[in-house]
Amino acid sequence: QVRPTFMSHEWRRLGAEGLRRLVEHMKKQPYxxxxxxxxxxxxxxxxNYYGGNELNIFTNEQGQVDAKPREQWDVGDFSAAARMVFREFLVRKYGTDEALQAAWRRPGIRFDDILSPARFRSEEICDILVSAREPATAGSLRNPMEPGIGALPMDYFQCFSEAMIDTFAAWGKxxxxxxxxxxxxxxxxxxxxxxxxxxxxxxxxxxxxxxxxxxxxxxxxxxxxxxxxxxxxxxxxxxxxxxxxxxxxxxxxxxxxxxxxxxxxxxxxxxxxxxxxxxxxxxxxxxxxxxxxxxxxxxxxxxxxxxxxxxxxxxxxxxxxxxxxxxxxxxLTLPDRSPSAQIAVFYHGETHTGQRIHPPTIPLNVSLGRLTLFDGVQRIGAPADLYNLADIPLLAKSGRLDQYKMCLFLNPFYLTEEERQSLELCKGNGRTLVWLWAPGLAQVGQPLSPERVSAVTGIPGIRWREEGAEPTCRMVASNHPLAAGLAPGLELAPRPMPPGSVWSRFGNVIAPLLYVDPAAAGPETEILGHWVLDGKTRPEMGAFCVREFTQAG
Structure with missing residues (x-):
C-alpha cells in the first residue's frame, strides 16, 4: 500500500519548501x-495518523468492527526512508554497535543492518512489534531483557512517534x-x-x-x-x-x-x-x-x-x-489565570512503547484511562490538572508542584532511571501519592521486578502473580478515612469490556496481578482490601493499601 511516511527527510524537505512558497505568496496578498x-x-x-490500521481493522459480515488475528497484523514503516530515520535514532541513543547489541539482547546487530531488508526483516520485526509469537498469557509489559528482542520494540515505537512530531516541527520552522x-x-x-x-x-x-x-x-x-x-x-x-x-x-x-x-x-x-x-x-x-x-x-x-x-x-x-x-x-483581562487545582495527574506516553498492544494491555489501559481518569477523577467534585510525567522536574523547580496536595500516577510502568528519580520529587510536604497497578515494574535495561515497584512506592512486600485474573478487590473493615463509606465486603471490580460489546472478546483479565504481602509489608502498611480469586478472598494478597510516611521518609 502506498502512503506517506512521517519518517522521511525528503518529505520534510519538500514540505518545508512548499510551505515557504505558500507563505511568501500569502504575504503579497491583501488578506x-x-x-x-x-x-x-x-x-x-x-x-496525522500513520496508515496501516485500516489493514488490521475491518467490518465483519455482522456489520461489527472486527480485527485480524494478531499474527496477521500489519504495523510499522519499513520503507528505505523510515529505516534511515530509525538508524539515526538508534545512533543518537546508543552511540556504538555494542551498546545497541546489549540493549536489544541481540548479538551481532549493527546500526547499518537497519538499512538492509535482508538483515532487518520487516516480517520478523512486525511479529515482534505485535507479539505474534508470544503466548496469549503473556503480561502487559514487555521484558527489556528478553533475549533477541530487549528494547527493540520500545525503541521502534518511540522513534515512530517522535518522527511524526519532528516532521511537523520541520514544517513549522x-x-x-x-x-x-x-x-x-x-x-x-x-x-x-x-x-x-x-x-x-x-x-x-x-x-x-x-x-x-x-x-x-x-x-x-x-x-x-x-x-x-x-x-x-x-x-x-x-x-x-x-x-x-x-x-x-x-x-x-x-x-x-x-x-x-x-x-x-x-x-x-x-x-x-x-x-x-x-x-x-x-x-x-x-x-x-x-x-x-x-x-x-x-x-x-x-x-x-x-x-x-x-x-x-x-x-x-x-x-x-x-x-x-x-x-x-x-x-483574557484577568491578571492571573494560572492553575488552581490541588490534584495533579501524571501521564507517561513512553510506557505505551513498553506494553504489548493486545490483551491484557487493553483492559488494563481502559481501566486506567476511561474508568479511572474520565469516569472517576472528573466526577470527584474537585478539579485536577493533567501533566506529562516528564514535567515533574519543571513543576518542582518552578514551585508549582507545591500547590498539589495529591498526585495520581496514571501509568508510569516503564521508566528510565532518570524518570524513576523524578518521582521522588513528589514525595514529602504532606502530599498524598496514588499509585495504580505496577509503577516502575519495567525499567530500561533491567528485568521486570515487583521489588522495583516497592522501591518506587516505598511500600515493602510487593509481589506479583504472573498468571492473569479479572481484578476484584474486596474491602475489609477499617477506620481509615480512605475506607469511609465503603462497607466491608464491598467489591471494587472494573469490567471495562462488558458482555456483548464489540471488544468483549478481549476480556477483562489483567496480568501480571500485583499485590502486597501483609506479612512482609509491616505494621505501617494498612491493608484496606484483598484480591478475590475464584470467588474466594485471598487475605495473603493485599489489593488496596495505604502507608503513611514521615517527612524524613
Missing amino acids: APRVVGLCLFAGRAGE AVKEASDGRLLVGCYYGYTLSQLYTNLPLFSGHTAVARACRTPYLDFYVAPPDYNPSRRAGGDVRAWNIVDSLRLHNKLFLYEYDNRSFLAEMMPKTFSQRETISVFRRDFAAALTHNTAFWWLDFGDGQRGARSLEWFCDPAIADLAAHTKRVYDYA
Missing part, C-alpha cells in the same frame, strides 16, 4: 494581515522563518488519552506528547473530544491531549468542537435544544478553565435531506457562542 497562522494536515484523514516569526503553526496531534483506552495503542504515533510540548516551532495542537455518549448531558469532558502540560510550556490546545447538536443526524448527539445548550456550556467552561480554545466543525453532509442540516444553525446556539466570546475576552 495577509488577517492570517494569524497555519494548521497542518497530513496522514490518514488529515489527523519553515513557516516561522518565511513569516519572520509572525505566523502561528500547529497541527492535529496528541490523540494521547484515546490511545490509553482504545484497542489500538501506539498505532497513531501520538505518544511523544512530552516532546511535542518542547519544540519551539509548533504553537498549538488540535484534537476532538471523545466520540462516545459522554458527550451528552451528564457526561464528562474528554480532551485527548495532556492539556496542562501544553499550558505549562506556553502551547495552546484547541478542541475540534464537532459535538453534534440536536439538529445533527449523526451519533453521538444531543436530542433537544435544552440539552445541546447545557452540554455546550459545560464544554466551553472546561476549555476556559484550562486555558484552552476550540473551533467549530460541522459534519453536515450534502445539499438536501436530514444529514445536510447545519448543526449549529440555531438562534440559541448563536447567542451562546456570542456570550462565550464575551466571557473569553473578559478572561
Whole structure:
C-alpha cells in the first residue's frame, strides 16, 4: 500500500519548501494581515495518523468492527526512508554497535543492518512489534531483557512517534522563518488519552506528547473530544491531549468542537435544544478553565435531506457562542489565570512503547484511562490538572508542584532511571501519592521486578502473580478515612469490556496481578482490601493499601 511516511527527510524537505512558497505568496496578498497562522494536515484523514490500521481493522459480515488475528497484523514503516530515520535514532541513543547489541539482547546487530531488508526483516520485526509469537498469557509489559528482542520494540515505537512530531516541527520552522516569526503553526496531534483506552495503542504515533510540548516551532495542537455518549448531558469532558502540560510550556490546545447538536443526524448527539445548550456550556467552561480554545466543525453532509442540516444553525446556539466570546475576552483581562487545582495527574506516553498492544494491555489501559481518569477523577467534585510525567522536574523547580496536595500516577510502568528519580520529587510536604497497578515494574535495561515497584512506592512486600485474573478487590473493615463509606465486603471490580460489546472478546483479565504481602509489608502498611480469586478472598494478597510516611521518609 502506498502512503506517506512521517519518517522521511525528503518529505520534510519538500514540505518545508512548499510551505515557504505558500507563505511568501500569502504575504503579497491583501488578506495577509488577517492570517494569524497555519494548521497542518497530513496522514490518514488529515489527523496525522500513520496508515496501516485500516489493514488490521475491518467490518465483519455482522456489520461489527472486527480485527485480524494478531499474527496477521500489519504495523510499522519499513520503507528505505523510515529505516534511515530509525538508524539515526538508534545512533543518537546508543552511540556504538555494542551498546545497541546489549540493549536489544541481540548479538551481532549493527546500526547499518537497519538499512538492509535482508538483515532487518520487516516480517520478523512486525511479529515482534505485535507479539505474534508470544503466548496469549503473556503480561502487559514487555521484558527489556528478553533475549533477541530487549528494547527493540520500545525503541521502534518511540522513534515512530517522535518522527511524526519532528516532521511537523520541520514544517513549522519553515513557516516561522518565511513569516519572520509572525505566523502561528500547529497541527492535529496528541490523540494521547484515546490511545490509553482504545484497542489500538501506539498505532497513531501520538505518544511523544512530552516532546511535542518542547519544540519551539509548533504553537498549538488540535484534537476532538471523545466520540462516545459522554458527550451528552451528564457526561464528562474528554480532551485527548495532556492539556496542562501544553499550558505549562506556553502551547495552546484547541478542541475540534464537532459535538453534534440536536439538529445533527449523526451519533453521538444531543436530542433537544435544552440539552445541546447545557452540554455546550459545560464544554466551553472546561476549555476556559484550562486555558484552552476550540473551533467549530460541522459534519453536515450534502445539499438536501436530514444529514445536510447545519448543526449549529440555531438562534440559541448563536447567542451562546456570542456570550462565550464575551466571557473569553473578559478572561483574557484577568491578571492571573494560572492553575488552581490541588490534584495533579501524571501521564507517561513512553510506557505505551513498553506494553504489548493486545490483551491484557487493553483492559488494563481502559481501566486506567476511561474508568479511572474520565469516569472517576472528573466526577470527584474537585478539579485536577493533567501533566506529562516528564514535567515533574519543571513543576518542582518552578514551585508549582507545591500547590498539589495529591498526585495520581496514571501509568508510569516503564521508566528510565532518570524518570524513576523524578518521582521522588513528589514525595514529602504532606502530599498524598496514588499509585495504580505496577509503577516502575519495567525499567530500561533491567528485568521486570515487583521489588522495583516497592522501591518506587516505598511500600515493602510487593509481589506479583504472573498468571492473569479479572481484578476484584474486596474491602475489609477499617477506620481509615480512605475506607469511609465503603462497607466491608464491598467489591471494587472494573469490567471495562462488558458482555456483548464489540471488544468483549478481549476480556477483562489483567496480568501480571500485583499485590502486597501483609506479612512482609509491616505494621505501617494498612491493608484496606484483598484480591478475590475464584470467588474466594485471598487475605495473603493485599489489593488496596495505604502507608503513611514521615517527612524524613
